[in-house]
Amino acid sequence: MKIYQNYLEEYTKGIIGYSPIAIIGQSCLGSVAAMFILMNGNSTIQMIQLFIITILCMFFNGAILSQQKPRISFNLLILSTVFSILFVVLNLL
Incomplete structure (x- = not known):
């Protein structure tokens, strides 16, 4: 938790x-994750994965554009990054 707090404080200080x-x-x-997802076909599972990646990236971009609190945008950044990496790894296998 201390690492999270340190990174959040740093992000808050230099948010600009x-x-x-x-x-x-x-x-x-997110684009790389979408590419790997679509390289495996266009079945329902891939479309669900693509939807999740797109929505998470849009949530983060929207949080920045609407000037949400730094904690919200930082958490969305972590969430979208983790899911993007997860889907890239899953679709590589």
Whole structure:
């Protein structure tokens, strides 16, 4: 929990600089996840995975654009990053 608190404090202090970097990085990672998902076909399972990735990326981008509290946008960044990495790994296997 201490690591989370340290990163949250750092993100909160430099939110003006970290927000654009996070949007770019998270969007690129989400695009890679979407590419790997669609490389495995277009069945219902892949479409559900694609929906989850798209929604999480949009939630984070929306939180930044609507100037939500730093804790909310930071949590959404972590959530979208974890799911993107998870789906990339799942679709590589």
